[in-house]
Amino acid sequence: MSPRKEEVTLKDIAEAVGKSVAAVSRALNNHDDISEETREYIKQVAREMGYAPTNTLGLILPALSPRDSDPYYSELLAGIAGAAAEREFDLLVSSCAPGPAEQWAYLRLINSRRVDGAIVARPRWRDSRIELLFEKKFPFVVIGDTNLTGNFLAVSEEAAAGAELVVEHLANQGHERIALVNTPLDLFFSSEFLVGFQRAMRRANLPVVEDFLTESDFTQRDGYRAGQTLLSKAETPTAIVAADDVVALGVMAAAQDQGLEIGQDLAVTGYGDILLAEYAQPPLTTVHRATYALGQQACRMLIARLLGEKLAQEQVIIKPSLVIRQSSDLALWL
Known part of the structure; x- marks a missing residue:
């Protein structure tokens, strides 16, 4: 059964004329790299099928x-x-x-x-x-x-490059025990962020401590939980890299609840540069994602x-x- 007229799409026309969706689109928009004969044929088929773009x-x-x-x-x-x-x-x-x-x-x-x-x-x-x-x-x-x-x-956006930027910054600040609160690992972004984090740590001759690697969902609540977990270990990190600003805000809250002064006792960084990052207390170092x-x-x-x-x-x-x-x-x- 053919599609109802109000349901016809570029894909339907492409299948009917044996062309790609891009070629059909270019024909309907009068691009001169499609021959006039082909353009007219595609337009005729589109009219017969009742095509109307939804835009x-x-x-x-x-x-x-x-x-x-x-x-x-x-x-x-x-x-x-x-x-x-x-x-x-x-x-x-x-x-x-x-x-x-x-x-x-x-x-x-x-x-x-x-x-x-x-x-x-x-x-x-x-x-x-x-x-x-x-x-x-x-x-x-x-x-x-x-x-x-x-x-x-x-x-x-090159998540790996973003992770390298924050690790290099923290290493230049003299931090050696740097932890990571990553975002969910089913996301390719998270995998790339981890690759960048590890690469920058190796470049700075710093150990990647498995005990300092954890993850969080995209909530401040779960960031708080991850921060508490890292800061309750026998040896605690001096810096925590979060792969998301909202998560970083949760980490900061966990540290402050333990009496730590952010930026002095513990460095925290985020990713994203959301509006809240600039107005956090203290303002959050982060990677600007456009x-x-x-x-x-x-x-x-x-x-x-x-x-x-x-x-x-x-x-x-x-x-x-x-x-x-x-x-x-x-x-x-x-």
């Missing part, structure tokens, strides 16, 4: 409780929405907890034909979301580092692909930078 992108966020909202997604969403508005595209946002239900959510997104393309954030190891979109030949863009290879759009720009760039690339426009790059890296504040050097107060 809508889909994004499925992980379901979070109100108390565990993640600033990363707020800023990322702002960047995506801003770029979508520039091209008069809409954004369909839904939420679903990771797991089997998430696969169904993506299938519904694809099969509902309400969106022209999808945005995937925080890739995981062998990410089933990306594999599904590949399998269905559905246009998408990935935001974040991934271990999957192939012909797809991606905007990444989250708004990541969302903005990813959205622009996906829309360009949907409209058949040529892209200078299909894989873009936005490099992180170090922001030094008082949580790693209390002397900055002076």
